[in-house]
Amino acid sequence: MKCIVGIDLGSTTTKAVLLDEQGRIIGKGITNSRSNYEVACAVAREEALRAARFTLLERALPAATAVSMDVLLAAFRLELYLDELGELREEIDRVLRSLNYHRDRDELGAAVRSVLDGMVAEAPALFLGDGGRKSDFFRDIAGAGFMAGAERVALGGVVGFERLVGLFDRAILDVETRLVPRPFGALLRRAGDRCASRTSTDREREALRQAITFAAEEVINEVCFVGTGYGRQTLPFPKSAVRSEILCHGRGAHRIFPGTRTVLDIGGQDTKAIQVDDAGVVTSFQMNDRCAAGCGRYLGYIADELNMGLHELGPRAMQAQRVAKVNSTCTVFAGAELRERLALGERREDILAGLHRSIMLRAMSLLARSGGIRSEFSFTGGVCKNPMAVRMLTELVAENYSSSIVINTHADSIYMGALGAALFGLDDVRAGRPAVLPTFVRQSAPAHA
Amino acid sequence: MNIDITTVNSAPRADAEAAKDASQVRQKQMIADHYEQLSRAREDGRKVVYTFVPGNLTELIRSLGLLPVLPEINALQSGMRKLSGNYIAEAEKLGHSEDVCTYVKCDIGMMKSGNVGPTGMRIPEPDLLLLSYTGCFTFMKWFELLREEYKCPVVMLHVPYQGDGEITPAMRDYVVRQLRDVVVPALERVAGHALDMDDLARRLDLSRQAENDLVAVWEAARHRPSPIDGYFGGVYYIGPIFSAFRGTEDAVDYYRLLRTEVEHRIAQKLGPMTPDGPSSEERYRLVVEGPPNWTSFNDFWRMFSREGATVVSSTYTRVGGLYDTGFRHDSRNPFESLADYCLGCYTNLNLPMRTALLERYIREYQADGFLINSVKSCNSFSAGQLLMLRELERRTGVPGGFIESDLVDPRYFGKANIENRVQSYLQMLEARKNKVTA
Numbered sequence: 074m075k076c077i078v079g080i081d082l083g084s085t086t087t088k089a090v091l092l093d094e095q096g097r098i099i100g101k102g103i104t105n106s107r108s109n110y111e112v113a114c115a116v117a118r119e120e121a122l123r124a125a126r127f128t129l130l131e132r133a134l135p136a137a138t139a140v141s142m143d144v145l146l147a148a149f150r151l152e153l154y155l156d157e158l159g160e161l162r163e164e165i166d167r168v169l170r171s172l173n174y175h176r177d178r179d180e181l182g183a184a185v186r187s188v189l190d191g192m193v194a195e196a197p198a199l200f201l202g203d204g205g206r207k208s209d210f211f212r213d214i215a216g217a218g219f220m221a222g223a224e225r226v227a228l229g230g231v232v233g234f235e236r237l238v239g240l241f242d243r244a245i246l247d248v249e250t251r252l253v254p255r256p257f258g259a260l261l262r263r264a265g266d267r268c269a270s271r272t273s274t275d276r277e278r279e280a281l282r283q284a285i286t287f288a289a290e291e292v293i294n295e296v297c298f299v300g301t302g303y304g305r306q307t308l309p310f311p312k313s314a315v316r317s318e319i320l321c322h323g324r325g326a327h328r329i330f331p332g333t334r335t336v337l338d339i340g341g342q343d344t345k346a347i348q349v350d351d352a353g354v355v356t357s358f359q360m361n362d363r364c365a366a367g368c369g370r371y372l373g374y375i376a377d378e379l380n381m382g383l384h385e386l387g388p389r390a391m392q393a394q395r396v397a398k399v400n401s402t403c404t405v406f407a408g409a410e411l412r413e414r415l416a417l418g419e420r421r422e423d424i425l426a427g428l429h430r431s432i433m434l435r436a437m438s439l440l441a442r443s444g445g446i447r448s449e450f451s452f453t454g455g456v457c458k459n460p461m462a463v464r465m466l467t468e469l470v471a472e473n474y475s476s477s478i479v480i481n482t483h484a485d486s487i488y489m490g491a492l493g494a495a496l497f498g499l500d501d502v503r504a505g506r507p508a509v510l511p512t513f514v515r516q517s518a519p520a521h522a
Numbered sequence: 523m524n525i526d527i528t529t530v531n532s533a534p535r536a537d538a539e540a541a542k543d544a545s546q547v548r549q550k551q552m553i554a555d556h557y558e559q560l561s562r563a564r565e566d567g568r569k570v571v572y573t574f575v576p577g578n579l580t581e582l583i584r585s586l587g588l589l590p591v592l593p594e595i596n597a598l599q600s601g602m603r604k605l606s607g608n609y610i611a612e613a614e615k616l617g618h619s620e621d622v623c624t625y626v627k628c629d630i631g632m633m634k635s636g637n638v639g640p641t642g643m644r645i646p647e648p649d650l651l652l653l654s655y656t657g658c659f660t661f662m663k664w665f666e667l668l669r670e671e672y673k674c675p676v677v678m679l680h681v682p683y684q685g686d687g688e689i690t691p692a693m694r695d696y697v698v699r700q701l702r703d704v705v706v707p708a709l710e711r712v713a714g715h716a717l718d719m720d721d722l723a724r725r726l727d728l729s730r731q732a733e734n735d736l737v738a739v740w741e742a743a744r745h746r747p748s749p750i751d752g753y754f755g756g757v758y759y760i761g762p763i764f765s766a767f768r769g770t771e772d773a774v775d776y777y778r779l780l781r782t783e784v785e786h787r788i789a790q791k792l793g794p795m796t797p798d799g800p801s802s803e804e805r806y807r808l809v810v811e812g813p814p815n816w817t818s819f820n821d822f823w824r825m826f827s828r829e830g831a832t833v834v835s836s837t838y839t840r841v842g843g844l845y846d847t848g849f850r851h852d853s854r855n856p857f858e859s860l861a862d863y864c865l866g867c868y869t870n871l872n873l874p875m876r877t878a879l880l881e882r883y884i885r886e887y888q889a890d891g892f893l894i895n896s897v898k899s900c901n902s903f904s905a906g907q908l909l910m911l912r913e914l915e916r917r918t919g920v921p922g923g924f925i926e927s928d929l930v931d932p933r934y935f936g937k938a939n940i941e942n943r944v945q946s947y948l949q950m951l952e953a954r955k956n957k958v959t960a
Contacts, residue, residue, distance in 0.1 A: 316949060317942070317945050317946035317949040317950070318942075318946070319946035319949075319950065320946065320949050320950060320953055352957060354950075354953050354954055354957050355946075355950045355953065355954075356921060356950075356954070357915070357921060357922065358946065358947075358950070359924065360939070360942070360943060360946075362925075362926045362936070362939055362943075363926070363934065363936060363939070442908060442924070444912065
């Protein structure tokens with residue numbers, strides 16, 4: 074199967090989208106950008122390739138099978154997580170061996186092994202039960218599991234919490250920036266075996282086995298790569314394969330919602346207001362300049378201030394009874410204002426609602442500068458996953474423009490830039506322009522060329 | 523505008539030397555000689571007048587034997603030589619706010635740091651501050667500050683704004699009266715002798731000759747490829763005529779030489795020079811509104827030149843005189859033509875006039891796009907720019923782009939952000955071009 078890869082290297086996350094030659098999305102992948110763009114690209118692409126193989130699997134599986142794709146995917150992720158935990162364990166062992174001046178190295182080793190054993194034991198419930206993972210990134214899942222385990226072990230033991238966490242901190246960076254080739258087939262077979270007990274008949278088991286073999290062995294030939302996003306200057310892409318994120322976001326949003334005329338994309342440190350024509354070609358745009366207050370990082374900072382998860386902010390703010398007026402436009406000052414208002418006894422939810430409104434007011438100003446809001450209006454980027462952000466935007470659009478404007482958001486909005494990049498790649502392929510593979514493809518994993 | 527070419531070409535030295543045309547060498551010598559004269563002004567008993575680029579009355583100053591100094595040019599020179607950051611910090615220490623025009627702060631900082639000019643020689647203190655243009659309100663405050671510092675007289679020429687889009691006889695008379703009754707007497711007092719009207723007329727004729735050649739240079743951009751860059755290259759071309767040399771034989775020679783070089787480029791079908799040498803292809807033709815950033819001038823230029831974008835016309839290169847709509851200095855009506863010159867500077871035009879001028883440039887020079895570089899601390903330019911952008915898009919269908927930077931404050935030039943916007947904008951032009959041709 075031939076496919077086209079679009080990669081969007083954002084300041085917070087890196088996304089990859091795979092299209093087939095007909096332009097259908099066959100796989101998506103996302104990872105945290107780390108501080109290493111090349112690794113982030115390779116990991117996101119790897120994720121998208123896996124997702125593409127799941128698309129193949131889905132096509133190959135008989136319709137009425139007892140094992141749902143969701144369960145298989147969860148089992149696959151579990152196997153992947155267990156492999157990664159194995160790597161974390163090895164890295165921690167390496168760190169431990171380097172601590173030759175510590176007298177309590179053996180105690181520390183025993184304690185950390187106990188933490189890791191606990192994480193392995195809890196993993197199945199985390200992925201296959203109702204464990205409710207709050208993130209899909211290894212760093213986040215393993216981090217949360219390790220903290221919880223370390224707290225438990227430290228309570229009863231001789232080794233302090235900080236020392237245990239210190240081991241994790243030293244090991245995780247190496248683990249997540251190391252590119253380990255992971256054979257998809259082997260992982261998927263393990264996942265299949267794990268799910269096999271859920272199938273009822275031998276025939277079903279055989280059908281699953283065959284589908285897995287097909288999905289694992291089908292050759293995926295990546296014929297074109299196009300990169301975009303904040304880090305695109307440092308992307309390991311040739312210049313001809315790099316597109317501006319403005320064009321990519323406009324095009325991606327227009328592909329998902331063809332009625333789109335205005336796009337608002339709020340990412341980690343960029344806010345983009347984009348106007349597109351009926352073909353998805355950008356006609357004008359504005360971006361935040363000089364200051365990134367009002368972007369995703371603003372919410373991240375507020376979440377840290379409140380010791381909450383980023384994903385918890387929106388739902389919590391939705392419980393507001395009133396919207397507190399937040400005056401500060403600077404992120405740091407807004408944090409101070411938040412503390413002050415909390416001290417004065419204002420409800421946390423109300424203040425959060427005010428902070429969300431404040432972000433959206435900044436976005437409205439940018440939108441106005443780009444030429445206003447026209448229907449349909451598509452809201453994309455990481456922040457559009459936040460329900461309060463969407464609600465505030467909807468209110469402001471009604472107040473300033475019209476309540477008849479159609480506002481689109483999509484669960485996969487975060488992928489719009491990568492999708493747009495892949496669509497530009499598809500243009501290149503169709504125009505017969507020769508593709509140059511990015512360097513990381515040659516370095517990390519063999520392309521199925 | 524820039525004067526000293528060598529400070530700009532930070533490209534490998536061999537390239538810079540190879541890239542230098544005879545006109546550039548000539549300009550550099552003119553500048554060096556001028557600063558040399560300034561440094562010896564006290565010993566030679568010559569008097570010095572500080573004045574501004576828009577509405578500069580160089581012929582008058584020169585006819586009276588006085589030497590002009592242009593603080594704006596010193597400020598942008600400091601920007602190019604990476605000195606402005608420290609000068610601005612110096613001015614802020616004295617209490618000037620972060621939001622004040624950075625030319626002013628840079629100038630004050632330079633003054634407080636010894637008043638050493640771009641050639642390393644000390645610039646003499648002023649004998650007179652000639653506030654020749656009031657379209658920029660900040661100019662008044664600027665010279666008010668300098669007056670406090672130097673304890674010297676200020677003479678102000680109040681230039682009415684073209685709010686209704688025209689120069690009325692009453693406006694012209696008002697300026698002429700001020701010239702006759704206030705400005706010339708003040709200059710004569712400093713010079714110690716009366717104005718020689720014949721010498722003034724001779725200088726106005728010289729101005730006209732240089733102006734004719736400059737307009738020919740601007741209009742050369744109608745060719746494909748354009749032999750000039752009318753913004754990044756253009757700021758060099760305006761050097762002599764916007765500063766100390768209008769109405770001199772030097773300026774006439776310089777513009778004749780420049781015009782010959784440009785005509786040669788047309789004949790050879792050559793594109794403009796860039797910081798990386800001769801431009802190899804013309805992929806985009808742009809019109810630019812707003813002043814450039816000086817602290818990262820070459821980086822800024824390369825964002826365009828390396829993408830094959832040539833600026834075919836710009837409005838910044840009209841701040842010190844708008845000649846391509848027909849105005850010329852006229853020796854038959856010296857004061858009237860000086861009045862028209864002051865009243866006609868680009869920033870003295872109202873928004874509809876500026877929009878119309880940009881529209882004309884977009885059409886005449888067949889631009890693929892137009893870009894606004896908005897400088898927040900320069901309200902003479904920035905107020906109304908977004909309105910102009912929308913109106914120009916509506917009238918011409920040519921897409922506009924918008925970026926923000928600063929004149930000489932290095933803190934406000936975010937290279938990655940600006941590059942991101944410029945590239946996005948150029949790719950947008952490309953995508954729209956493809957759509958039109960598809």
